[in-house]
Amino acid sequence: MPRHVLAATRVDGREIAREERPAAPSLTVVAAYGDLHDCDYVTVSQGESVGLYARDPGGTWGAVSPGTDAVTTDRDALPPEAPARRILVECTDCGAPGRPEALPDGLCRPCRSHHTSGATEEQPADPRDTSDAPGTRDIGAYVAELRNRFKAP
Incomplete structure (x- = not known):
């Protein structure tokens, strides 16, 4: 009667138990x-057939690959990827949320x-204000303004 072998394996490929x-x-x-x-992976083998089971970041x-050969199982034994996190920060003046690079x-x-124009008003600019959006003013002037902003000092 064929035996099934369970092997507990860490991400680095080191076998912990069999x-x-x-x-x-x-x-x-x-x-x-x-x-x-x-452990992060468990292989179940029976002769030449090997099944690979993995734990996802949620546990x-x-x-991953049930009942394949050993070469395919080794290829598929990649570390589980952690879900991407979105980090949001707030504008220090108005509190508008956004990504750090924005x-x-x-x-x-x-x-x-508002700060670079030298305005002396007490109230910060409203981030939802679209009065200076490209659709409401001259595109040529808008592009020229952007080019001036990105010129090297």
Whole structure:
């Protein structure tokens, strides 16, 4: 009777534990085995057939390549990717949210233009104000203004 071999493996490929079972394990059994050994991957092999199971960043186990050969399993054994995080910051004047690269010096575009124009008003510019948007003024003048802003000092 063919034996099924479970092997717990870390991300770096180092095998932590190995166990033989008489029957093919279910995903629940594979997940419990992986959690028991605090590993990221579990391989289940029977002869030339190898199944690779991995834990995603959320901690859920799933089949990466069930019942393939050892070469394919080694190729597919990539570390699980963490979900991308979006970091948002706020404008220091008006509190408008945005990505850090969109708020240089901590100011949104309307507040930045408000500060560079030398305005002496107490109220910061409203970021939702579209009165100076390209559709409401001369495009040529707008492009010239942008070119002047990006000239090297």
